[in-house]
Amino acid sequence: MADQRTFAEAAMTLDEFWTLIEQTKDASADIDERTEVLRAKLSRLSTEDVAAFDRRFTETLDRAYSHDLWGAAYIIQGGCSDDAFWDFRSVLISMGKDAFERAIRDPDSLASLSAEDLDELYAEGFQYVAGSIYEERTGVLLERSHPHPPKPVGEKRSDDPDELRKRWPKLFAKHWEE
Incomplete structure (x- = not known):
């Protein structure tokens, strides 16, 4: 990803996106440190590439x-x-x-995460790095390239413990407190 790309040429591939994420992940197990590593990596990219990263992040998030x-x-x-x-x-x-892919395929696989990983799953900040850099450079907010999906895909969950136990047996056994 050269900094010389024009805006029209700025298109981060999914492989480039995941390479940046993997490099960030490999730098630290701590989410706050990963956030700072991502900031450092994105700061070396062009403004257009930062926006392209954010578009990929949003697509993946969605x-x-x-x-x-x-x-x-x-x-x-x-x-x-x-x-x-x-x-x-x-x-x-x-x-x-x-x-990420394992959790998408089988959310119940998250039961194998360590206590440290689970504690960090609700940290705020990682998702704002690209937008923050973009705003610092341009003085404007980074606009989303597409709207957030109106509703989650798939079968809506029930809050009934018996239903939760059936759909996510490993997670339920490990985390549910009655």
Whole structure:
């Protein structure tokens, strides 16, 4: 990704996006440190590439907007607002492509995460790095390239403990407190 790209040429591939995320993840297990590493990496890119990164981040974030993943977050946290679910998905992206894809395919697989990883799933900040850099450079807010999905995909979850236990048995066994 050369800094000399023009705005019309600025298109970050999904592989380039995940490479940046993996480099950030490999630098630290701590979400606050990963956030700072991402800031340093994005600061070296052109403004257009920062915007392209943000577009990829938003697409990836929206891909994780599902009732299945929200149900997993609900069980882990003992509740999960829409803002908390935004943070959850952002931190999940920060954990790298493999962890993200595994959670998308099987949200119940999150039961294998360590206590430290689970504590950080609701951290705020990682999702704002690109927008913050863009605003610092241009003085304007980074506009979303497409609207947030109006509702999560998939079958809506019930708050009934028996239903939660059936859909997410590993997470329920590990995290549900009655």
